[in-house]
Amino acid sequence: MAGIPLRKARTIIRKTLEAGHEMGLKPLSVIVLDEGGNVLAFEREDGSSPGRFQIAHGKAYGAVMMGVAGTAQLARAEAQPAFIAAVNAAFGGALVPVPGGILVRDGKGRVLGSVGVTGDTSDNDAAAGRAGIEAAGLVAEI
Template sequence: MISIRKARTIIKSALAKGKEMELKPLSVVVLDAGGHPIAFEREDGASPGRFEIARGKAYGAVMLGLPGSAQMARAENQAYFMGAMNGAFGGKVVPVPGGVLVKNRKGEVIGAVGVTGDTSENDAEAAVAGIEAAGLFADA
């Protein structure tokens, strides 16, 4: 389980990484293993629709057990599969980098982080930094 304290650390550290990298304003969400939000934060200047994008990145990761990078590859190679998955999940999946699985020491998926606001690759890098700062393990 990801505690609220760890979720807040993930968000704070992901946003700090974004500042260090001079990224556009980010939005970060942390979901539990069931896809439910634990915490969310949107930086000043980030568009209001970013919550849904961040959640969609993290939701796809946790529901499919695949990080956003793997989902994007799957979408490019098997569009019908990702289309079907998005249909099955009510259009909630955003299959691009920035959706990162969170694992414990045993390698078990305990949630996911979604970051949006800059390029998908930069979003993923910020998510990984946040997860690692909380003492957890990232699968981007």
């Protein structure tokens, strides 16, 4: 498999939103990026604030461009804030280093792209995203 097919990107979004509903989360916004950081698909639920695209994108973009999921980025930001600030500057301020930025891998461990979820707490965003990715038959690294 080369990258995330659009059909699977749509499945990831649909299943992430369904998981959010089952968990009783606030309205979510979900983005799927390819392995180069390009947008494949995005949806923002009714009731989500308009800035959620940028937040979801920043979570997903940091994950795929650094090759490190949001949870690990947050730990790195706490341990080495100057490094994360420099990386964020290199990425034009697009990095949002918190949970909810999820790497998407295939069964062999290859990075296919990333998912960014925002709208509830970062940990809940990550859990909903994991459910969506796994429902699409892929591996989530949160």
